[in-house]
Amino acid sequence: MPKLLPAIPRLRALLNTRRFLRDPLGMINGSVEKFGDTFKTYIGGLYPGIVTTNPALIQHVLQKNNRNYCKSPMHFDKLAHFLGNGLLTSEGDYWLRQRRLIQPGFHRSRLAALTNIMQDVTDAFMAQFDKDIAKGEPLELSEKMMELAFRVVARALFSADLDEKDLQKIGSDITVLQQFIIRQIRQPYLNPWFRLSGKLRQHELLAEDFERRVTEIIQRRRKSEERHDDLLQMLLESRYEDTGEGMNDRQLFEESAILFVAGHETSANAMTWMWYLLSQHPEVVVRIRQELDEVLNGRKPGFEDLPKLSYCTQVIEETMRLYPPAWVTDRVALADDEFEGIKIPKGVMLVTYFYGVHHAPDLWPDPERFDPDRFDKERRKQQHPYAYVPFGGGPRLCIGNSFAMMEMQLALAAMIRAYDFELTPGQVIEPQALVTLRPKYGIKMRFWKRA
Ligand code: HEM
Numbered sequence: 244m245p246k247l248l249p250a251i252p253r254l255r256a257l258l259n260t261r262r263f264l265r266d267p268l269g270m271i272n273g274s275v276e277k278f279g280d281t282f283k284t285y286i287g288g289l290y291p292g293i294v295t296t297n298p299a300l301i302q303h304v305l306q307k308n309n310r311n312y313c314k315s316p317m318h319f320d321k322l323a324h325f326l327g328n329g330l331l332t333s334e335g336d337y338w339l340r341q342r343r344l345i346q347p348g349f350h351r352s353r354l355a356a357l358t359n360i361m362q363d364v365t366d367a368f369m370a371q372f373d374k375d376i377a378k379g380e381p382l383e384l385s386e387k388m389m390e391l392a393f394r395v396v397a398r399a400l401f402s403a404d405l406d407e408k409d410l411q412k413i414g415s416d417i418t419v420l421q422q423f424i425i426r427q428i429r430q431p432y433l434n435p436w437f438r439l440s441g442k443l444r445q446h447e448l449l450a451e452d453f454e455r456r457v458t459e460i461i462q463r464r465r466k467s468e469e470r471h472d473d474l475l476q477m478l479l480e481s482r483y484e485d486t487g488e489g490m491n492d493r494q495l496f497e498e499s500a501i502l503f504v505a506g507h508e509t510s511a512n513a514m515t516w517m518w519y520l521l522s523q524h525p526e527v528v529v530r531i532r533q534e535l536d537e538v539l540n541g542r543k544p545g546f547e548d549l550p551k552l553s554y555c556t557q558v559i560e561e562t563m564r565l566y567p568p569a570w571v572t573d574r575v576a577l578a579d580d581e582f583e584g585i586k587i588p589k590g591v592m593l594v595t596y597f598y599g600v601h602h603a604p605d606l607w608p609d610p611e612r613f614d615p616d617r618f619d620k621e622r623r624k625q626q627h628p629y630a631y632v633p634f635g636g637g638p639r640l641c642i643g644n645s646f647a648m649m650e651m652q653l654a655l656a657a658m659i660r661a662y663d664f665e666l667t668p669g670q671v672i673e674p675q676a677l678v679t680l681r682p683k684y685g686i687k688m689r690f691w692k693r694a
Pocket residue numbers: 314330331342396501502505506507509510513567568569572573632633634635636638639640641642643644646647
């Protein structure tokens with residue numbers, strides 16, 4: 244039986260656009276409440292779209308019938324314009340070939356080698372953090388976590404090849420480019436002005452300079468006799484099955500650049516929200532410390548300890564349920580499709596609203612409550628596999644999911660043992676859904692060394 248979906252008419256959707264830009268979560272949550280888990284609308288008042296928080300439909304689109312869907316060009320074309328075709332921005336056969344090539348490098352066993360790098364970065368970060376907190380002032384935690392996550396991914400990629408100056412420059416280049424790309428996507432009517440005023444060219448030159456820097460590192464490494472246990476080495480050594488050849492310099496640049504972009508803001512936001520939630524739940528902090536004492540007995544966690552830190556993992560998982568850093572993704576139907584009577588015509592954009600699935604009361608009772616026990620193994624088994632999708636799903640599942648979990652576990656273990664902390668009172672804490680879900684006004688916290 245065909246199923247008619249509730250629909251937001253085009254004019255209404257167009258009139259809603261400004262509100263949507265100001266408050267996407269409020270807008271979509273309101274529509275989900277009014278229309279249910281799946282409804283039709285016009286994205287930006289123009290493109291026909293279907294928004295869903297139904298785990299089965301999300302699974303259909305991302306996994307079961309993924310071949311009928313491509314990523315929407317709306318989000319990734321601009322990124323590709325500046326940084327080329329890495330895994331996040333490529334499509335079709337080229338994407339599949341690259342994914343097959345790179346996937347083994349992100350396997351858990353390969354990631355073991357990155358534990359030391361992550362630990363060194365966390366130690367160095369904490370040495371500086373100690374100096375920062377000694378001033379006694381509250382810290383803007385989102386900035387600090389951004390710095391930590393950026394350094395983790397930069398060192399995991401290029402280990403010792405970056406000095407402090409390179410690191411700062413690459414960090415600022417990426418931030419400037421990302422901010423410009425967000426403006427291009429959110430305010431497309433400014434694009435002609437960006438072109439005329441020279442702003443577009445200015446950012447293209449910045450991207451070219453960034454590519455030159457990264458390519459120099461790649462070429463230096465190619466010539467070097469030394470072997471490093473990092474992601475660049477993995478990318479350099481991987482070989483296509485059919486030709487036995489490796490990637491050229493341009494491909495190596497594109498994949499590295501995409502790992503930089505995809506691999507830090509998401510983890511940084513997850514860690515920021517985690518500290519905020521922990522500051523509100525001292526009982527959870529006690530349980531984390533108990534687990535760390537039992538499993539580690541005072542030593543630093545090694546790679547083999549991480550699976551034993553099950554409560555720490557649950558805390559991170561519950562944080563990303565409440566605040567999924569990638570709060571939404573979308574796909575475009577390549578041909579007519581149908582799901583349980585719902586017609587999905589060719590060209591329609593399917594918006595899989597991860598934030599909505601994670602907050603659906605029929606999937607997660609008392610959804611706004613922070614309760615890491617929801618991710619207890621037995622309870623999790625009873626859930627639909629697509630009721631929890633912080634890393635997406637199907638063949639385009641985040642390639643860095645284990646990497647991210649590892650870096651967050653290591654940072655949590657090290658910092659929660661070293662510091663006590665509290666939220667600075669009187670702040671408005673509100674999520675802002677841009678490319679990732681971040682605290683709109685930041686999160687100020689005070690940390691001090693534990694006795
Ligand atoms: C908490 C941290 C992270 C979250 C929540 C996250 C989330 C996601 C999601 C939802 C997708 C799928 C997007 C879609 O299907 O449209 C994705 C893709 C991707 N992520 Fe992550 N990510 C995280 C960390 C990382 C890290 C650390 C890396 C790399 C070091 C990374 C690299 C990538 C790449 C390359 C893709 C594209 C994969 C493909 O299309 O084949 N991510 N991520």
